[in-house]
Amino acid sequence: MPETTRLMASFPCLECEATLLVAKPEHREFDCPRCGAKAKAPKRLVDDLELGKKLPFDAPAEAQQAIDHHVESAHVGPEAPGWVILALAIVSAALGSYAYGHSLLRPTQSDWALGGGLGLVMVMLPFGFTLQWLATSELAKKVGRATALIRKLDPRCPRCDHELMAPPGPGTFGCTACKGSLVAASGLIIVDESPRKNRWTQAVASALESERWIDEGGIRTPQKWMMVVVVFACLTAVWFGLGAT
């Protein structure tokens, strides 16, 4: 279920001065997650009827969109080198042509060509689909990893770097140090200024700045073996499928 973006209230921890947050009046008492001191939201904050009000935008969806976009644009899917594709095309066409031609008593030129074409289709289509599937699943894994990493970020005010408590949910609140208005969702914290989209994008970019794995492309060893198995199975199918006609 998507989490509702709410108006939260903030107050400083009396011990460590971190910004503490409360999203619902019934959650006013807790231990400061930064220093462990007992914390209690002031009555005037809790009595405010606006506390916990639903806001007219979906902060987690906005944040996720920025994460997806960042990973997608940096991601290089597994790609096969040109010479591999060319060699594979030649081998599968030759094999198809040979197998089909030799299965007929008097093969004509068009029979050889037909065999070649069939061989090409039977190998290159599954090859392309498998590569595409690998690229898609790799991207989904990277998005998951980036999202999990961002959730573990140390929550700090993006304006003044003041320590914050991890927000109890998505929503807006004020930094108790610089009084800036902030929005939090999914581990990201941005300044509440429009366009928010740009703010999320910047926050994601700086959070994932040093994560080199995002733009690492190429085919990893298990994937290579998978491609080899697919190609081998397809070539076998060409040999027996076309040869037995």
Ligand SMILES: [Zn+2]
């Ligand atoms: Zn504290």
Ligand SMILES: [Zn+2]
């Ligand atoms: Zn601040």
